[in-house]
Amino acid sequence: MRIKLSSFRLAALFVLSVTLIAYELSVMRTFAVGSWSNFGAMVISIALLGYGLAGTLLTFLEERIRKNADAWLLVSALLLTPAMAAAHIVAQWVPFNPLLITMDSKQILWIASYYVVYSVPFFIGAVFIGVSFIAFRDKIHQLYFWNMLGSGIGGFFILGLMYVLPPDRLVGPLVILSAVATYLCTLEYRWELRSPILNPWKVSTVGLTSLLSVVVLLVAGEIRVSDFKPISYARQFPDSKQVYHAYGPLGEFDAFSSSFFHFAPGLSDNASSNIARMPQNAFLGLYIDGDGPIGIMRKLKPGEEAYMNYLPMAAPYLLLKQPKVLLLRLGGGIGAFSALHHGAKQVTVVENNPYLLRMLKHDPYFREFTDNLLYDPRVRVVQTEPRAFTGSTKERFDLVEISLIDSIGLSSAGGYPITENFIYTDEGIRSYLSCLEPTGVLAVTVWNRLNPPRNVPKLLSTIVAALKKDGVAQPEKQIFVFDLLLSTATVLVKKTPFEPKEIETLLEFCKKMSFTPCFYPGKSDPKRTFDEILEGYDKQMKGGTASTDLLPEELYQYTVSWLTQGKERELYKRYVFNIDPATDDRPYYTAYVKPASVPLVVKNLKDLSEEWGYILLVATFLVSILFGALIIAVPAIGRWEELFKHRKGTLQVLVYFSCLGIAYMLVEIFLIQRLSFFLEDPIFSTSVVITAMLVLSGIGSLTSGRLTLPRNRLLTIAVAGISLSILFYILLLSPVLDALLGAPLAVKILLSILFIAPSAFFLGMPFPTGLSYVSQKRPNLIPWAWGVNGCLSVTGSVLARLASVSFGYRLVLLGAILLYLLAFWMFQSLTKEEESGTEATKSPIIPKEQEGLVQ
């Protein structure tokens, strides 16, 4: 029977859409706080799995649903509240430990159990939305718009909640919100019909259960922080005391004081025979989302400061007198203290983390602890993204310093996260160099513990590429590299060639500190040839056992000299890991696995456990393909005759919706990744992109519904619009973003929406256009097409990450264009025989709800 689409029902749909997206993002926060922040991609795929399953189910139940849609809506809304609460609580008891993933096969099962637990609420929510679209197919525009708007607002809603509620409490309001949606549904339910399945008493019992779950959540909803989070360890220190706690969308900040914190990254071994005592109680431990610690340093007393002379960051000060220093990222303040200790005239600190700054600037405890470091007349703090500052400032500095802020250092357990890092890119390095006085120095210190070496050669290749692009003829004359085996490596880059005297000073420093000078102008070649070294590492990877005498410094030396000799292609090709320069097009400083060597890395994963982030990405991709295949295959096998026999065009429909599913995600994930740097933090780019894409695609689809154009022509316009806007991203987005980096965040958000708008608008068209065709010609294919599209958007979201890490954004975007062209071609071949091309479009039947669900 037909039920009326009242404003209550629309409101219920809207509230539920808000809830689902907000819940998805809150699950991500829960993972970040409780166990492991790398689960971002996993949560999306869990949600989309729920959606895909719902689509498959509806394929089989469509007729039944139409007859009793009201009851379906009420039941699914009723179940959502307890399901959300239960999933949150049960998930806290999954004993997953990422630290053990390479050792303990049971851990894979625990990951799978997250899928089972969390997909339930998404499945139920998707049933509600799917049923709405089946029941109110004539009011599709209205539904679609409110659904999109709700989903879009959900992203901002949760962002707002993150400012006021701690991560443990985020789920509570969402559960209440879904209870509100349930209440709205009951208002319209036709009780007087006395359905045998649903009566008011049953409903109110379930309703009370839902509310009970709110209370249970209150009592037991605490996020169980894994024992293996670094923060758990700090709590065990006998004298540890929590001295700070704050939360917000950028994470949860906890600082502890304890005499057990000791930091001295890269400390020379010689300190032991030259310093009577290391400073005691010198650090507080700062944990962000339980990861860390970052050592917040106190002002050292005059006698204690000697140890800073034994840190690698002392090197550049030997070349500069009373320098003007630009420090990129504050860290725990050790860089700033070190600069002041070494006589810096002025220190400009660029730090974009408002919580860190607020803590150090306004918390009395920290002001006292750091002896008002940030109020020192020599220290100036600029709150912005480092590259936003270097890209827009007119000031010139004697020293630009980047010390140990790479994610190799501070990251989640197990492996380094494969995330965008725009600090260590070709364009970034050039931007820092442009802020230097003519005799200035850029100093970069990173960890140096990987074997075979990866991050240091990648940094070197990035620096050499940047110098070359700046037109430097002999980059090798401007680079000095030293390291301490299994500790840190420091690269000094001068704007002009190093003077012999300066080289002497640095060599003397290295000798005094027992650091190894790896490369400097005029260093003679090592005994071993580069071929031998490359072959050595190759053998190490293939044979599984390490060669005893392969020292990283030789590789570093050859890397610089080969790069400056123009043999980079050969080097990149022959080295076992990917060490080609990181660029803004491919800003992955931590992505070293070559796609072709995945099997080799998997074989050696015990020795290369830090690479499992990439391997996990590959595994997630394969799993999503498997899920997709299943969800596509189940209806296909069940209804083979009906779908394929005597019915040409089923395959085209399948390919068409697959292409749309993948390609939409390629664009969306690209925008999230690329704008993460422009909008200063991934959380902002994620919410802005999701919201803008959903709302604007919704408008695009509404518009396409209203235009009385033949479907073919509409699709032509859409694909042309999509291709043009993607071409804009490929060719012009980077320079445009660079030029606007210095603008205030609010302006940048508005500009981002402007950049997203054209593509999102056109991206909203092909899906409903295709669906309206299918609903006319092949109505039985609708839920299946919906499911296929949903599943492949899971695959697409993972593929987008994997491909941008492996091949760069340009290829990802070109891939998206090709997929849309393929979809266009499929549609043409589908309609060639059947349609004359004059028929106007009809309303879309099912929304592409799945496509909106990203991160």
Added chain:
Amino acid sequence: MTSCPECGFEFVPEEGCRICGFQEQGQGKTPSHQPVSPSSLSLSFRISFSLTILFLAVAVGVYLGTPYRRVLQSPTVVGGEQGGSVSTNVGQATSPSMGMTGNLVKVGKNTLVPAFDITQRKELPPTDSYERYLQWMLKNTKQTEPFLKAKWERSREILQRQDIVEDRVLQAFLMAPREEFCRPYNRKNAYADAAMPIGYGQTISGPHMVSRMTQNLRVEPHHRVLEIGTGSGYQASVLAELSNFVFTIEIVPELTQETDEIYKKLEADYPQYKNIKRKNADGYYGWEEYAPFDRIIVTCGIDHIPPPLLQQLTPGGIMVIPVGPPSGQTVMKVTKNVAPDGSVTLEREDIFHGRRKVIFVPFTAGKGEVHSIEKDLQKKDSEKKEQK
């Protein structure tokens, strides 16, 4: 399917409407469609839902009003002042030095006497065949067959991966009852190739890691061995098979106590554990009282080699330590060499990948600094005398 002319729900021709019971004329029954009066039902419904809304409002209030517990709860502090000694089981004699004969070690003016001299043991487990090993162990220890079998199998893998290359280290591995140091929930997987949680955010390291670190230490019976990070106590128990003088420091007081109880329980069957001297303190500063040490093994990660530990390492001493950023460390073997002229070199070596690097430490602060610990001890002794 058709829909019911009355209510619009599903209508089955033979049975009538499933929802309202309406039946077609001619089926023998008169229409029985009698909707319940909306008012009566809605009333009960409305009451229940008004209540729920009220409930909801209260829940929201409570939810937002309840203080935030997780983060604000202060960590439980049990005893454990820094440096507080928990257990002392090593007999300490002030008799004149008898030199380094394998069972007596001189520290400052004090001579340590082992509570149980491992060099006096007549027999050690055979390593040539499983049958003989099993029989020996069943006869001489209380270990049981399933664990012995698992341990033997693990030892074959350890030999194959060359984590252990010396027979006496292998014997130490074959002796130590790893299962006793695992927590009950992990006991049955004691010999799996994995690190396992033991609470307090800590793990018992995997058997391969323990084996390799132990092998790289090259411990002799007369060596003073300092372990930083007692954890489960398993590593120290392996060391106690190889040296008469094992010192171990744990940072977490509760864990120190738990492990202490495990040792006390096992001491009757494994008297060598009486040689393990334990305390709850920050291992960063070593254990000056008993320094210098011939061997130091650090089982927790840190971003640099703690200078106090390097200072407490004897010339020729070896330290095995995982160094690196919080996210992961590389286990490194550091050998401290002092030439006759007093110049110091340190050799850094990656114990898994074999990379090795000798680092020369110029002695800018003079010879005395290297051996300053002994001077410190002498100073302390004389201070004590003065106080008396």
